[in-house]
Amino acid sequence: MSFKQFGFKSQITNNINNCGYEHPTPIQEEAIPKVMAGKDLLGLAQTGTGKTAAFALPIIQQLIDAPRGKIRALVVAPTRELAEQINQSFIELAKGTGLRTVAIYGGVGKKPQLDAFQRGVDIIIACPGRLLDHLNNHGLKLDKVDTLVLDEADQMFDMGFFPDIRRILKHLPRKRQTLLFSATMPADIRKLADETLTNPEEIRIKLEQPLDLISQALYPVSKRQKSALLLHILKKEPTEGSTLVFTRTKYGAKNLAKKLIKAGFSASALQGNMSQNQRQNALNGFRDGTFSILVATDIAARGIDVSLVAQVVNFDLPSTAEAYTHRIGRTGRAKRSGRAISFICFDDKAMVKAIERLQGKSIKRINVDGFAMAEESEETPKQTRRPARPQHKSKKKLGQRRSSGQQQKRSATKGKAKAKTKTKTNPNKSSSGNIFGLGQK
Ligand code: AMP
Numbered sequence: 001m002s003f004k005q006f007g008f009k010s011q012i013t014n015n016i017n018n019c020g021y022e023h024p025t026p027i028q029e030e031a032i033p034k035v036m037a038g039k040d041l042l043g044l045a046q047t048g049t050g051k052t053a054a055f056a057l058p059i060i061q062q063l064i065d066a067p068r069g070k071i072r073a074l075v076v077a078p079t080r081e082l083a084e085q086i087n088q089s090f091i092e093l094a095k096g097t098g099l100r101t102v103a104i105y106g107g108v109g110k111k112p113q114l115d116a117f118q119r120g121v122d123i124i125i126a127c128p129g130r131l132l133d134h135l136n137n138h139g140l141k142l143d144k145v146d147t148l149v150l151d152e153a154d155q156m157f158d159m160g161f162f163p164d165i166r167r168i169l170k171h172l173p174r175k176r177q178t179l180l181f182s183a184t185m186p187a188d189i190r191k192l193a194d195e196t197l198t199n200p201e202e203i204r205i206k207l208e209q210p211l212d213l214i215s216q217a218l219y220p221v222s223k224r225q226k227s228a229l230l231l232h233i234l235k236k237e238p239t240e241g242s243t244l245v246f247t248r249t250k251y252g253a254k255n256l257a258k259k260l261i262k263a264g265f266s267a268s269a270l271q272g273n274m275s276q277n278q279r280q281n282a283l284n285g286f287r288d289g290t291f292s293i294l295v296a297t298d299i300a301a302r303g304i305d306v307s308l309v310a311q312v313v314n315f316d317l318p319s320t321a322e323a324y325t326h327r328i329g330r331t332g333r334a335k336r337s338g339r340a341i342s343f344i345c346f347d348d349k350a351m352v353k354a355i356e357r358l359q360g361k362s363i364k365r366i367n368v369d370g371f372a373m374a375e376e377s378e379e380t381p382k383q384t385r386r387p388a389r390p391q392h393k394s395k396k397k398l399g400q401r402r403s404s405g406q407q408q409k410r411s412a413t414k415g416k417a418k419a420k421t422k423t424k425t426n427p428n429k430s431s432s433g434n435i436f437g438l439g440q441k
Pocket of ligand 1: 020022023024028053
């Protein structure tokens with residue numbers, strides 16, 4: 001199958017050739033004719049399948065002869081990196097057409113974005129928070145939008161963006177074409193799809209590269225030995241090409257990158273507390289090989305296409321089996337073989353089962369001398385694990401001492417309160433101060 005069948009205008013065909021795309025990917029084959037026919041679309045597909053071009057190409061074809069300077073297409077994406085990446089694809093695929101695009105996200109100044117609106121723009125690729133800000137405070141209008149794309153809808157849900165998305169929808173014409181892409185389809189995404197799509201065509205595309213190209217291994221280890229094990233593996237079994245390491249928390253990513261740098265590796269962190277510039281530098285440095293190791297959280301790394309990743313390390317396992325597949329899919333791209341290694345702790349047993357069930361096979365375990373999984377849960381609150389201290393005489397009367405049950409309850413409530421504050425943080429907002437620019441050139 002070739003791109004010819006779609007009947008794209010010659011400028012678009014030139015741009016496709018210049019991008020080096022020879023044949024449409026499966027999602028492009030399925031989606032492009034449907035989008036060109038004006039249908040709404042529900043696409044179950046991940047990054048790496050070619051889904052950006054699957055919606056960008058028909059949008060460009062549709063707009064190529066339309067009057068310029070009014071926002072006719074809006075793409076909403078969860079992270080700044082993804083918005084920037086989608087924008088780059090639009091720029092390349094719309095070269096020479098005169099169509100203007102702009103990426104809109106927080107963490108950077110508003111002025112260049114406002115200037116772009118002033119000059120006139122045809123396609124916006126936006127993260128929800130900053131887009132709403134422009135709608136509410138700067139008179140941005142979306143009443144001429146013909147096509148709306150909601151990309152990585154499940155990720156937007158996880159990041160708490162659905163209320164913002166519903167607010168954005170109120171600014172759009174009711175009569176429009178809507179395309180919704182998501183890597184997974186839990187009930188909340190299905191509900192949003194029902195609310196926003198009209199008689200959608202559904203397509204399901206699996207990540208193209210077979211998992212067989214990726215050699216997977218699980219390394220049993222205790223939590224506190226993980227960093228040492230990673231250093232051991234990186235030294236003993238160096239890979240040609242770059243390594244993408246996933247941690248569960250931003251703090252973990254920052255800390256681990258520091259340790260790797262200290263041990264002499266060229267590494268950088270990529271996490272939400274870094275400024276947009278720092279994040280972009282980390283990514284560029286990873287892409288051009290300045291950093292051979294990037295330590296990232298899922299949210300920071302999601303949607304990023306880094307085609308030359310030779311090795312993925314799950315320093316911490318993700319919270320779903322699908323996310324594991326998505327993570328390791330970063331390697332083994334374009335029919336290259338890749339390696340995915342995961343550190344597994346006592347408390348990961350259920351997740352390992354779920355991952356193996358999803359793949360329909362067991363993954364080999366590698367035991368490294370000097371490293372072993374803990375023999376009991378490492379999740380238990382510290383005070384219950386610590387051996388009881390000898391009872392010293394206390395000034396407090398017996399009745400005043402908190403029972404350990406009360407203490408646990410209290411620390412659980414504290415934890416909840418902390419978690420609550422955390423979820424309130426808008427990932428699109430820049431973090432003022434406290435910005436750590438990790439990375440060693
Ligand atoms: P995406 O899933 O949109 O992030 O795309 C993943 C990667 O595939 C990007 O690097 C695209 O440039 C590339 N790509 C998209 N379409 C094609 C195609 N038809 N042939 C080869 N590469 C493609």
